[in-house]
Every structure is written in structure tokens, then in C-alpha cells.
Amino acid sequence: MATILVVEDQEEIAALVRFKLRSSGYNVVLAENGKVGVEAAQKNRPDLIILDVMMPVMNGLEALKILKTDPNLKSIPVIMLTAQTSEMEVVRGFEFGADDYITKPFRTQEFIARVNALLSRYKKESDS
Numbered sequence: 001m002a003t004i005l006v007v008e009d010q011e012e013i014a015a016l017v018r019f020k021l022r023s024s025g026y027n028v029v030l031a032e033n034g035k036v037g038v039e040a041a042q043k044n045r046p047d048l049i050i051l052d053v054m055m056p057v058m059n060g061l062e063a064l065k066i067l068k069t070d071p072n073l074k075s076i077p078v079i080m081l082t083a084q085t086s087e088m089e090v091v092r093g094f095e096f097g098a099d100d101y102i103t104k105p106f107r108t109q110e111f112i113a114r115v116n117a118l119l120s121r122y123k124k125e126s127d128s
Contacts, residue, residue, distance in 0.1 A: 002047040002119055003027040007037030007063065008081070009055040013104070017050065017081070020108050021115070034058030038066050041073050048119055051098075053082035053089070061096055068097035077118050081106065 004026050008014040018028045029044055031037035034051075035058040041049060049067065053060035060080060067073045077099040084090070085103045093101050100114055 001025060001027055003029060003044060004115070005029045005031060005037065005040055005044065005046040005049045007031045007034060007040075007049065007055070007060065008052045009033055010052075013052075013081075016108070017111075020112055024112050024115070026115075034060055034063030038063050041067060041076065042070070045072065046076060047122075048115065049076055049078045050081050050115075051078055053080060053084045053093070061092060064093070064096045064098060077122050079114065079118065081111075 004021055006014055006017050006028055008017065009032050014030050018030060021028045029040055029046060031040045033055045037049070037051065051060045051064060060082065064078060067076065067078065078097065079100040079102060080093040080098045081102045081104065083104045090101050099118055102111060102114060
């Protein structure tokens with residue numbers, strides 16, 4: 001069973017995401033900001049990270065930079081889940097190493113489909 005780290009400062013969204021992921025058979029670890037998220041990734045080495053952008057202490061792009069420069073974490077796929085919808089923000093997320101970008105509000109079935117597809121793709125790549 002895959003473990004997914006959800007880094008989200010809004011409790012309601014974190015609870016919704018955790019519920020949908022657990023209902024889909026995933027283990028979920030929550031972190032409330034980028035700094036705690038990076039520490040949780042280092043401790044738990046999840047299979048996937050879902051990362052908000054706008055958070056206190058350390059924002060998601062700063063956390064993404066750290067994750068993608070850490071040799072032990074850089075291969076973990078990352079989905080940005082954020083209210084930032086401008087083209088420039090989306091492009092920045094991809095430039096920093098995000099694998100997918102989902103904007104809030106999001107449709108839960110599509111969200112789970114993207115999680116499943118990304119995990120499936122990375123599993124196939126690591127098996128090769």
C-alpha cells in the first residue's frame with residue numbers, strides 16, 4: 001500500500017484529501033506547512049507528495065526546491081494542489097520539478113485518478 005504525504009495548511013482540505021486517499025486504499029501522512037512537510041518526507045520517504053503552494057513558515061515552492069535537490073527524495077513524484085491558477089504559477093511549479101498541478105477547488109474523482117496515474121507511471125519506471 002502506497003504512502004502519500006499531504007502538505008496542506010487548511011484543515012478542511014487536508015481532511016478531505018486524507019479521507020479520499022484513505023478511501024482509495026492509501027496510507028496518508030499529513031503536514032501543516034512546507035518545513036514540516038520536508039521533515040516528514042525525510043523521515044517517512046513517501047511514494048507520492050501532494051503539496052500546497054501558499055502556506056505559512058515555508059511555502060510549497062520552497063519545499064519543492066528542497067525536495068528536488070535532496071538525493072534521497074528527488075525521485076518522489078509531487079502533485080501541486082493549490083489555489084494558484086495563473087499560468088506563471090503553474091509554469092513555476094513545473095520548473096521547480098512538480099509532476100502534476102491541480103487547482104482548487106478540485107473534483108475528487110479526477111484528483112484520485114491523477115494520483116493513481118502518477119503512482120502507476122512511477123512504479124512502471126522504477127520496475128524497468
